[in-house]
Amino acid sequence: MKPTEVLLEQGTTEWLKWRNGGIGSSDAPKLLGFFGGLKKMKKEPRSNWQMQRGTMLEPHARIRFIEETGIWLRPSCWQHPTKPYLRASLDGLSDDNKLLVEIKSPSMKSHLEALDGKVPEHYNIQVQHQMLVLGLNSALYLSYNPDHPDEKCQMTAIRIDRDEDICNRILEKASEWVEQQKLSVNP
16 A cells, blocks of 8 residues: 655645644654653644754755755645555655655754765654655655755765564554543543
8 A cells, every 4th residue: 555645735734733633753762661651632733943954054055955966846745545544745756756755854963864875763763654654664854954065975874774663663552542542632
């Protein structure tokens, strides 16, 4: 079975409603216990300066990736083929739906770690969730920091291979969480 593309523009009210109706990729680390765990679905978008910076720089990173690789990427939204509550808002997906790119514009410290080939665990889990939703076996984690003084070091891509153990933990915890939500809504 193939995942379902949901034709929504990211950041809109409709997108937020769709996203809040399921477990998104940024929820996956919380689902596995990061950041205090996943308590309830968010009703309002959470934002801080780092998120605003990332939102602002994401299109620039996508364009630079396209220019440097010749691979066209588009943002898109997807649902798992059999568990539609598993959702992914992707920063970049190739036209053939085979290359997934998660774009981050992190602090210089995190970007320098990416230049050394390191992906923070919570971002790895986020990308694992995206691969799970799309049924892919690998993806790219793209770190973009235009503040790096060496233009060649402003962007780096790290391949992440699918980790079935993490994907299975996401599936297990997501199913448990959905059941808990049903019980709290329908006592």
